Amino acid sequence: MTSPVRVRFAPSPTGYLHVGGARTALFNYLYARQHGGTFVLRIEDTDQDRNVEAALRGILEGLSWLGLRWDEGPEAGGPHGPYFQSERLKSYAEAARRLLHEGKAYRCFCDPADLKNRREAALARGEPPKYDRTCFRLTKQESDARAAKGDAYAIRFLIPEGETSWEDEVRGTVTFQNSTLDDLVILRTDQHPTYNFAAVVDDDAMRITHVLRGDDHISNTPRQIQLYRALGLTPPRFGHLPMILGPDGTRLSKRHGAVSVTAFRDDGILPQAMVNFLALLGWAYDGEREIFTIEELTQVFSLDRVSKNPAIFNYEKLDWMNGEYFRALPLSTRADLVAAYLESTGALKGPALRDRAFLERAVEAVGDRMKRPRQFLEYAAYLYVERVEPEPEPWAELLAKPSAAARLKKLASLLEEVQPFEHDPIEKATRGLAASEGVKAGEVIMPARIALTGKKVSPGIFDVILLLGRERTVERLRHAAERLEAESPARTS
RNA sequence: GGCGCUAUCGUCUAGGGGUUAGGACGGGUGGUUCUCAGCCAUCAAACCGGGGUUCGAAUCCCCGUAGCGCUACCA
Numbered sequence: 001m002t003s004p005v006r007v008r009f010a011p012s013p014t015g016y017l018h019v020g021g022a023r024t025a026l027f028n029y030l031y032a033r034q035h036g037g038t039f040v041l042r043i044e045d046t047d048q049d050r051n052v053e054a055a056l057r058g059i060l061e062g063l064s065w066l067g068l069r070w071d072e073g074p075e076a077g078g079p080h081g082p083y084f085q086s087e088r089l090k091s092y093a094e095a096a097r098r099l100l101h102e103g104k105a106y107r108c109f110c111d112p113a114d115l116k117n118r119r120e121a122a123l124a125r126g127e128p129p130k131y132d133r134t135c136f137r138l139t140k141q142e143s144d145a146r147a148a149k150g151d152a153y154a155i156r157f158l159i160p161e162g163e164t165s166w167e168d169e170v171r172g173t174v175t176f177q178n179s180t181l182d183d184l185v186i187l188r189t190d191q192h193p194t195y196n197f198a199a200v201v202d203d204d205a206m207r208i209t210h211v212l213r214g215d216d217h218i219s220n221t222p223r224q225i226q227l228y229r230a231l232g233l234t235p236p237r238f239g240h241l242p243m244i245l246g247p248d249g250t251r252l253s254k255r256h257g258a259v260s261v262t263a264f265r266d267d268g269i270l271p272q273a274m275v276n277f278l279a280l281l282g283w284a285y286d287g288e289r290e291i292f293t294i295e296e297l298t299q300v301f302s303l304d305r306v307s308k309n310p311a312i313f314n315y316e317k318l319d320w321m322n323g324e325y326f327r328a329l330p331l332s333t334r335a336d337l338v339a340a341y342l343e344s345t346g347a348l349k350g351p352a353l354r355d356r357a358f359l360e361r362a363v364e365a366v367g368d369r370m371k372r373p374r375q376f377l378e379y380a381a382y383l384y385v386e387r388v389e390p391e392p393e394p395w396a397e398l399l400a401k402p403s404a405a406a407r408l409k410k411l412a413s414l415l416e417e418v419q420p421f422e423h424d425p426i427e428k429a430t431r432g433l434a435a436s437e438g439v440k441a442g443e444v445i446m447p448a449r450i451a452l453t454g455k456k457v458s459p460g461i462f463d464v465i466l467l468l469g470r471e472r473t474v475e476r477l478r479h480a481a482e483r484l485e486a487e488s489p490a491r492t493s
Numbered sequence: 494g495g496c497g498c499u500a501u502c503g504u505c506u507a508g509g510g511g512u513u514a515g516g517a518c519g520g521g522u523g524g525u526u527c528u529c530a531g532c533c534a535u536c537a538a539a540c541c542g543g544g545g546u547u548c549g550a551a552u553c554c555c556c557g558u559a560g561c562g563c564u565a566c567c568a
Contacts, residue, residue: 112565116565119564288516311505314519
């Protein structure tokens, strides 16, 4: 009988959820859901005790947005709390004292600044910067005496001889010689635990069965395993996930662009797309299928298909995937997202936004061209201005066509009369004009597009005309024609 | 410096003793078409290097090399 799976995501409150952390959280979540287990969220706030509140919000927001609901942790509670390390200080101190009394750890009176100097000196000499066990050589009497005297001390773990190895869930057997590990501080002078120690104490207290984390933790693992053993505990299973790198192959960071999931959200990335994309960073189903909902992922995810190599974050592919999801959304949802985007950026405000029906028509017309909300204005900005100012290049093209002005005028006249003012009659009139002029429809449509939108690219022209309405369409066509005539070289010469 | 992990198209990856080494993003070309997007078709693009083992190695082993990580009283 195997015990129920319990996994955890244990971020430190940095203020935002990094995509690397999000990927780790996702894999933990998937693993828990798949095994009917429990996903625990624990906050590792033993160092920075300021601003935890605010910093926590970003993390929780990111996880919630992705849909990674935790079963135990902040706001959720649970039987193994508290879920903030800053509130569990007593248990670390207790555990550390126990190791001290059992002779598995020792007091270290060394001055941190001094330690730092020694480390740097060793490094400069090309030697491994291990702690030299100065304080381990103190006799029990000396150590006790100095402690009694009130000398400040940290507690160091005495790394046993031998080697440490474990069966990693993603990498197989990993082995370290203990001689390469040094006696790590487990309890600092200020009674706060260090990361490795707190993680061990908590993972045990929270009954964690599988520790799935970034492979930057791989060399912490032998230390933690030794700690478990010293405490008389059974270590959990470990699985180390490959890192996520930036396009230049170094650890993904702000200078590569957006790294926090909320930044992607604010950029119009959909949570479904983000989850799907993240899942494929370091994991693959069969190399063929790539589109998965989070529910499907919980069905098909497996640790033995997790890759061992670091993955470079491909922003283009995320964008593509977002398009896949965005286009599949119902019209009203897309309109909601566009409205929210326009509002939050203040790109469009007031009455224009309030006409929801119109916005929806515009979104419909833009259709597949949009991969994310921010692209709406690229295809629809002209709908929301009094007068278009054509872009220079398209305008120059129009100027170069001597017949453009006349055609625009003719089109204006036709559209002024066309009844009813609907898609098909408008199309018929426009194509009719082209036919009577003896040119292809494009010869009428492109000038109209430039006159109406100021750009060479837009939704279908008849949709644009409909959206603009008869009056504005006719007005813009005529205005463009007049301006063309005024600027035409033939005229001025 | 030490220790550890990793190594298939530009990127994410599938595969794995005998394959035309597959898919996706991105890129090229063609088609659809009023432009763009989309869609369809199509092309280019990879097994880090060297030694073994083997009838046969991209695949297994060793050695290099490279990248990344850790080497804190940070997490």
